[in-house]
Amino acid sequence: KQEVTQIPAALSVPEGENLVLNCSFTDSAIYNLQWFRQDPGKGLTSLLLIQSSQREQTSGRLNASLDKSSGRSTLYIAASQPGDSATYLCAVRPNAGNNRKLIWGLGTSLAVNP
Amino acid sequence: EAQVTQNPRYLITVTGKKLTVTCSQNMNHEYMSWYRQDPGLGLRQIYYSMNVEVTDKGDVPEGYKVSRKEKRNFPLILESPSPNQTSLYFCASSPGLGASPLHFGNGTRLTVT
Numbered sequence: 001k002q003e004v005t006q007i008p009a010a011l012s013v014p015e016g017e018n019l020v021l022n023c024s025f026t027d028s029a030i031y032n033l034q035w036f037r038q039d040p041g042k043g044l045t046s047l048l049l050i051q052s053s054q055r056e057q058t059s060g061r062l063n064a065s066l067d068k069s070s071g072r073s074t075l076y077i078a079a080s081q082p083g084d085s086a087t088y089l090c091a092v093r094p095n096a097g098n099n100r101k102l103i104w105g106l107g108t109s110l111a112v113n114p
Numbered sequence: 115e116a117q118v119t120q121n122p123r124y125l126i127t128v129t130g131k132k133l134t135v136t137c138s139q140n141m142n143h144e145y146m147s148w149y150r151q152d153p154g155l156g157l158r159q160i161y162y163s164m165n166v167e168v169t170d171k172g173d174v175p176e177g178y179k180v181s182r183k184e185k186r187n188f189p190l191i192l193e194s195p196s197p198n199q200t201s202l203y204f205c206a207s208s209p210g211l212g213a214s215p216l217h218f219g220n221g222t223r224l225t226v227t
Contacts, residue, residue: 043221049213
């Protein structure tokens with residue numbers, strides 16, 4: 001059974017730091033992996049999607065990597081800003097099943113302090 | 115603007131009083147899904163729909179109903195709400211189950227007393 005774990009659960013950093021959020025999964029048979037951002041009182045916004053055949057994806061100051069063999073993905077945020085404060089969730093879409101429903105981590109709550 | 119719209123954003127109701135949370139998307143997406151989010155449990159799928167008139171249960175379907183009569187709408191119905199259905203609910207959509215990301219609504223905070 002696929003399980004997704006995000007460590008740490010919470011992170012507080014000063015503005016300007018480069019930081020890495022971690023996501024690990026137990027079954028390497030994935031179709032893709034997605035990183036989302038959730039702001040308080042709002043829905044989730046898709047940040048990056050990495051297909052199983054890809055190693056990384058980049059969008060602006062964000063870079064997500066995928067290592068299926070080790071069951072890991074990292075989200076790298078460069079030069080963090082207070083506006084990056086949010087909860088970051090990763091979700092894995094398995095290869096198998098009709099639904100191939102996303103398996104979610106519990107998220108990392110990030111606070112970037114001015 | 116491409117979006118998923120949920121209504122209402124906040125709802126307080128009493129046990130047993132039927133309610134409907136609406137969800138509409140304007141992106142012509144085939145796939146739609148409902149989630150609930152609870153502290154410590156994360157996001158759990160309630161129901162999903164692969165296309166019009168095609169719906170199926172997710173992980174926690176008990177106490178909920180859905181319908182998909184039109185492509186754009188996917189309402190969530192609680193026939194007899196109970197306090198354990200107090201939660202934050204999200205509707206989401208995507209073109210399919212392929213390489214496209216999921217688009218979420220802003221959520222509905224439901225309290226059942």
